[in-house]
Amino acid sequence: MGEVRWLSEPEMGAWRSYIVATLRLRQRLHRELAEAHDVSLSDYEVLVCLNATDDNRIRMSELAVMLGSTKSRLSHQIGRMEAEGFVRRVPDPEDRRGVVAELTATGKQLLEDAAPTHVEGVRSHLIDHLSTEEQAVLATAFSRVLDHLTEVGE
Template identity: 40%
Template sequence: MSEPRWLDAAQQRDWRAYIEGSVRLADLLDRDLKAKHGLTTAEYEILVRLSEAPERRLRMAELAEYASQSRSRLSHTVARLECKGLVSRGTCGDDKRGVNAELTEKGFAFLEQAARDHVATVREYFIDVIDPDDLKAVGRAFSAVAEQVAKAR
């Protein structure tokens, strides 16, 4: 068995700063969405993905991939959104075995308000506290991380 490639002091510091900052930010964003709109971050992400899709509709399998959720977890999350009248499900026109999720008009109006509040929080605690050059570096870095993780699937 080979020896692990341990992190040096600077790498350890940066790794821990990432862990602490990302966990705290994710928790803050989730609490903020719940307090103001009764939504989890996962529910919000589904609404956003549907709002950006053609006809505000996606196949459940595709939505699961976009929202980084298992199909089973997505099904439960979409069911909660259905109960609130924000999303509806129906069969795919071209493939009767497939299921589409669609953002309702009520869901789109609800998302418009939630998005205003969410972007204000994202700006206050992320965008506006990072130097623009550092923000570009963060974008490049996490695009590379996402790509590497996708290869492992």
């Protein structure tokens, strides 16, 4: 390992702003969903991922990758959401060893009820504070970071 490339003041400013802003943004979006719909941001994200598939179901291992979660943490979360009736786990019809998470009608209804709250929060706390050009730069920059992290296997 070579010499450490310490962050310059502008680099440190970018890093700190990113870290604190994303933490506070996620906390705010979570609070708004929890207060209005009694659902956490992380549970809402599971519902969104399941709803985005053609048949409202996905292998647990694929869902963990989509969410940037560990299989263990996701399994615990899905178990809790299953007890609440939002999702169900079923054997994967294509691989008997696999498990599929499936969106229930109750989960779909919760998603439909909560989506406007979430979108308004994203808009009012992030999107509306960025110009169209800044939105494009942000999308490009973080797509590149995501591609890199995917390539190196996180």
